[in-house]
Amino acid sequence: MKPKRLCILFVLGFSFFLWGCTGSQEEKVDLVAVGDVITEFRAAVNSARTDEILVRYAEDAIILPANEEVVVGKQAVSEFWNRRAYTGIELVEEQVVLNGSGSIAYEVNTSIFKYQLGGQEPVESGPSKNVRIWKKQADGAWKLQVDVWNSSVPQPMRSSAISP
Amino acid sequence: MKPKRLCILFVLGFSFFLWGCTGSQEEKVDLVAVGDVITEFRAAVNSARTDEILVRYAEDAIILPANEEVVVGKQAVSEFWNRRAYTGIELVEEQVVLNGSGSIAYEVNTSIFKYQLGGQEPVESGPSKNVRIWKKQADGAWKLQVDVWNSSVPQPMRSSAISP
Numbered sequence: 117m118k119p120k121r122l123c124i125l126f127v128l129g130f131s132f133f134l135w136g137c138t139g140s141q142e143e144k145v146d147l148v149a150v151g152d153v154i155t156e157f158r159a160a161v162n163s164a165r166t167d168e169i170l171v172r173y174a175e176d177a178i179i180l181p182a183n184e185e186v187v188v189g190k191q192a193v194s195e196f197w198n199r200r201a202y203t204g205i206e207l208v209e210e211q212v213v214l215n216g217s218g219s220i221a222y223e224v225n226t227s228i229f230k231y232q233l234g235g236q237e238p239v240e241s242g243p244s245k246n247v248r249i250w251k252k253q254a255d256g257a258w259k260l261q262v263d264v265w266n267s268s269v270p271q272p273m274r275s276s277a278i279s280p
Numbered sequence: 281m282k283p284k285r286l287c288i289l290f291v292l293g294f295s296f297f298l299w300g301c302t303g304s305q306e307e308k309v310d311l312v313a314v315g316d317v318i319t320e321f322r323a324a325v326n327s328a329r330t331d332e333i334l335v336r337y338a339e340d341a342i343i344l345p346a347n348e349e350v351v352v353g354k355q356a357v358s359e360f361w362n363r364r365a366y367t368g369i370e371l372v373e374e375q376v377v378l379n380g381s382g383s384i385a386y387e388v389n390t391s392i393f394k395y396q397l398g399g400q401e402p403v404e405s406g407p408s409k410n411v412r413i414w415k416k417q418a419d420g421a422w423k424l425q426v427d428v429w430n431s432s433v434p435q436p437m438r439s440s441a442i443s444p
Contacts, residue, residue: 145382178376178388180409182346183435186376186390212342212350218309218382222413224342224426226350245344247411247428249386262388264411266430271347 145216150250153258154214154223162207164231166197174251174259182244182266205230205238212245219252220261226268243268309380314414317422318378318387326371328395330361338415338423346408346430369394369402376409383416384425390432407432 153172160168170193179187179196187196212224228242246265250258317336324332334357343351343360351360376388392406410429414422 180388180411180430182430183433185432186388186409188376212352216382217384217415218380220381220384220386222384222386222426224344224350245350245428247344247413247426249411249413251381262386262411264409264428264430266344266346266428268349269347271435 145218145221145252147214147216147221150216150221150223150258151214153250154248157260158207158209162204164200164202164204169197170194172260173263174253174261177260178262180262180264201234203232205232209246216250221250221252221258223248223250227265309382309385309416311378311380311385314380314385314387314422315378317414318412321424322371322373326368328364328366328368333361334358336424337427338417338425341424342426344426344428365398367396369396373410380414385414385416385422387412387414391429 157169157172160172170190173190173193175190176188177190177193179193181187181196187193207227207229209225209227212226214221214223216222224245224247226243226245228240229244230238230240232238244265244267246263248260248264249262251261253259321333321336324336334354337354337357339354340352341354341357343357345351345360351357371391371393373389373391376390378385378387380386388409388411390407390409392404393408394402394404396402408429408431410427412424412428413426415425417423
């Protein structure tokens with residue numbers, strides 16, 4: 117091969133290297149794929165299919181339920197969901213944002229959830245809001261890493277926390 | 281330059297490109313730098329220095345305060361903090377996790393906050409927990425993108441939300 121051609125190839129190769137170094141490809145999170153997983157997770161929560169809910173959580177997932185202690189790890193997450201014997205009626209979530217970078221994506225939603233406990237009267241929970249952080253696993257699957265929610269309804273009985 | 285040397289240079293350049301493509305560098309979030317920003321943010325919240333709190337938030341930041349509506353954008357974030365006329369006494373946060381990928385980092389903490397409103401008696405808020413999502417800006421600074429917290433104390437007056 118002629119030196120000139122080799123030189124062009126080198127410049128091309130080195131340009132690709134520099135382009136790689138800018139980290140621009142780290143922004144290319146497939147938010148459509150994440151959105152599909154979110155849709156499936158919501159459907160599983162809505163219909164109270166505990167197995168299908170649990171399969172979405174990462175092994176080291178963390179849940180921060182409102183008015184309960186933090187839940188750390190898949191075993192604790194499993195116990196958390198298995199304690200909730202409810203029948204979902206309707207989960208309505210409105211996405212405020214869905215974004216990501218590298219192997220992390222996050223969503224912010226407002227929500228209202230109608231459900232039933234045992235044979236009791238239906239309950240409407242909300243308006244609430246939640247943040248979910250998803251992490252791309254080694255096999256490419258997006259798993260729920262952090263799951264946190266709180267109520268948007270004022271708490272009349274004690275002063276609400278200023279921060280955090 | 282000799283063709284052989286050019287060939288070596290090309291192979292080197294192309295190897296760097298392939299290495300760049302693996303995305304391995306996308307995991308290299310400088311968590312020490314993020315940790316420093318977190319320490320400064322906590323100090324600002326603790327001492328109620330509103331300007332120093334606000335400078336940490338991104339332009340499109342979102343706050344999800346417990347028992348309040350979602351707060352979207354820097355203007356609303358600014359109004360949120362300016363409404364809170366408190367004197368911080370002691371903020372104790374214990375980090376559950378700090379992780380990140382690409383231009384995103386997130387922290388999960390449990391916390392207790394002692395503060396005073398006006399001339400009133402000191403209040404202890406908590407135990408609470410929070411999730412903060414930080415985003416690396418174009419200039420390299422880490423800014424607070426999503427800020428959410430809730431109480432770990434059971435809510436006696438109405439059934440706590442099952443999910444979300």
